[in-house]
Amino acid sequence: MKNHAHDSIGCCCSDKVHQEIANRFFIANEKTDQLITFYKRKIVDSIDTVREEDRLTFFNLSPHADRKVIRAEVITKLEDFQLEKESGESVPYHVIERDILDPGLIDRQIVHYGNYEPFYKYTIEIQLALPALSYDTLFVALEQSADQSEVAATTEIEAENITTSLYEVTVNPNGTIDLVDRRTGQAFEGLLLLEDSADDGDEYDYSPLLGDQPISSHSSRPTIKRADSRWGTRLTVSHDLKVPYNLEERKNGHSSSHVKVTLELDFIHDEPVIGLVVSVDNVANDHRLRIHLPTTLQSQVSFSDHQFGEIKRPFIDDALQVWEKEDWDERPDGIFPMLSYVGVKDNETNHGLGIITNSSREFEVIPNPSPTIAITLFRSVDVLGKEELVRRPGRPSGIKLPTLDSQMLGTYAFEFGFTMLRPEDELSSIAKRYLTPFVTYNKIPHDAMRLNPTGLRLKAASHLFSLTDNGLLMSTLKKAEQVDGLILRVYNPTDQVIPLSFESGLPDHLFEVDLNEEGSKDVRSAIQQNIYFVKPNQLKTILMK
Incomplete structure (x- = not known):
């Protein structure tokens, strides 16, 4: 909170102020990340064991025991290795990627003394069960079975089915998916449709352009690739949407620009939450990009979280009928914030759909023809305050100051998850579990910074x-x-x-x-x-x- 200036928590500032705030957050994040790494290292360094190999330690920061599939990095000089518990029991894993690292990136003293033998950085996938508030250590030992050393293959597809223990997934040619919950039979079609529309608003408020026809990925033919691993499938959908360059082109019906959007979906066999990372390369101005998740639910309200609880809101505010008559300053559209999740449940069956976010936190539920959850990825505008908006007639909400950085030009990534909901499911608990991943620390003999011994003698595994x-x-x-x-x-x-x-x-x-x-x-x-x-x-x- 101390990093923010007036109104900046709502992203309503000049470009210079936003640049300063971003720098403050960069410094705060860097300090936090390094402090977390420091304490993870102190714990792993203090493990008292007869094993002399490198270590890969996993931490569960949740107060509940859990089993997760984790992606972790292992840096080693071994071309072939296996992961073992302290007892010597081998733990299976799957190699996603292998890169060669210059030893100078590990510790410049290595190459200073003439050792140029490279390191290997492996990105692996592994499934582990950990007690609540615990850590457990695996050891990077020489040799491994051949099936572990094979790097995951990626294949290009047009349309295909994916089956997990919980879901039946149909991948459509336009990049959307149809999802069936194998536990309940609940089905939703056309999930993950992209919608690009004009944004004639300012930093304070979205506002539509009169007469605008939103562009969708309904007719898109993206490149679709899948990579299968031991525990699931990663699907990559790459769109190249043709969009207008600015508001003038939208008014004239022209589209000379492109927005590249890549969706990475992770389907883990026994995981109820489907992971989603949306990467966007934006070179267009004055537009809003959203992702749609349509449902067949009979409902009139959404539920989402705030600081220490949950709030329910109707899709359509009754005040829409009277806001102009009563001379309101702004039209009360159903565009709302969330902290970590939003969901909709059926009035009769109590089945539903939930979306979890670790990035963008704005949503709208479009009621017709059936509830569609629309998640805002980003808005692209060029002014701090603007007068006479469709949704907010009259004076500007703020000063009319150009803010070119707010056009959001460049490459961005947005992290989400979505899940089918059964009557007994609490989306709040599901979201907390999903947003509390296992974290890791890879201990190797080379440290760029030396630390004094802690004097502690810890077990290879422990819990609180x-x-x-x-x-x-x-x-x-x-x-x-x-x-x-x-x-x-x-x-x-x-x-x-x-x-x-x-x-x-x-x-x-x-x-x-x-x-x-x-x-x-x-x-x-x-x-x-x-x-x-x-x-x-x-x-x-x-x-x-």
């Missing part, structure tokens, strides 16, 4: 505690600021009262404190008896000793 997976979400686990202990913060995004309870590792002392970590209400007995309740949209902070 486990919470009952009942719908409560953990937002924070950190060291206490004033005393010796840990701070656990949980919140309830559901519409039910839920107890906080531990599956394992119940601490000796548990105290409820406020957000300033003050107060000392003893709640261990209530938590142990499963009667310490968290209300809907409520958060609780617990000091653990």
Whole structure:
């Protein structure tokens, strides 16, 4: 929050201010990433084991046990290797890619002393089960079976079916997919249609261009490729959409520009969330690019998350009938923000569709002919404030200052996931699990920066505690600021009262404190008896000793 200037949290600033804010975030992210790497290294360096090989350590940062398919990097001088547990048991993996690294990129002292033998960087796929809040270590040993060393092959297709344990997927020639949930029979067709429309708005608000005809990928014939691995399939769909260069071309019905869009979908055999990364190379101006996920659900409301809970909104605001008559400043369209997810469920069956985001956070549910969730990838405009918009008549919302950087020219990547929902599924829990991936640290003998020994002797695998997976979400686990202990913060995004309870590792002392970590209400007995309740949209902070 301290990185932002006035209005910049809504992306409403001059180009110079946005450049300064971006630089602040770059520095903050770099410090954070390096600090995380530092502590991962301290843990892995402190593992006391008789094994002398390089290490690949996996961390589960969730308070629940989980099994995931992970993509990880292994840097080694071995041309063939296998991953082993400390006991010597081999763990299967699949090589996605292998690159040769100059040793000077690892540590310049290596080449300084005349050693030019290259390193290999492997991108691998591996499936592991980890306890809650834990780490586990594999060792990079010499030799491996032939099937592990083969790099995954990519094949070009026109249309094809993909089957996982949960879904039947039909890939259509235009790059959309039809999806059937094998557990329930629920089916949706034409998912992932691209829509490009004019944006006659400003940094504050989207506004359509009167008479505009949106361009879609319905008639597109993209390049479609698939790569199969041991645990799933990656589908790559590459579009080249012909679009107008600016608003003038749209008004005149011309299209002299292109937007290249690549969708990478990951179908993991036993994973309910389908991973999606959308990469865009934008060279056009004054437009909005969205991705559509149409449904056949009977519903009038969406649900999405805010800071510590969930909010339901109608697709169409009743005020649309009166906003002009009552002289509102802005038309109340159904374009809304989300933090990490948005979903729609059927009124009768309670089946549904959910979208999870780790990037763009704007959506609209288009009600007709049936609910279609439209996710905004980006908006491209050239002015801070603009007057007389279709959606906001009258004065500019901000000053009329050119902001050419807001045309979003260049290459961008957007990360999402989407999933079919059963009646018992809580999208909040699914999104939290998906957005909390296992992280890794690859320990090799060469370190560009030397560290003093920690003096600790850690096991090759360890875990802290486990919470009952009942719908409560953990937002924070950190060291206490004033005393010796840990701070656990949980919140309830559901519409039910839920107890906080531990599956394992119940601490000796548990105290409820406020957000300033003050107060000392003893709640261990209530938590142990499963009667310490968290209300809907409520958060609780617990000091653990």
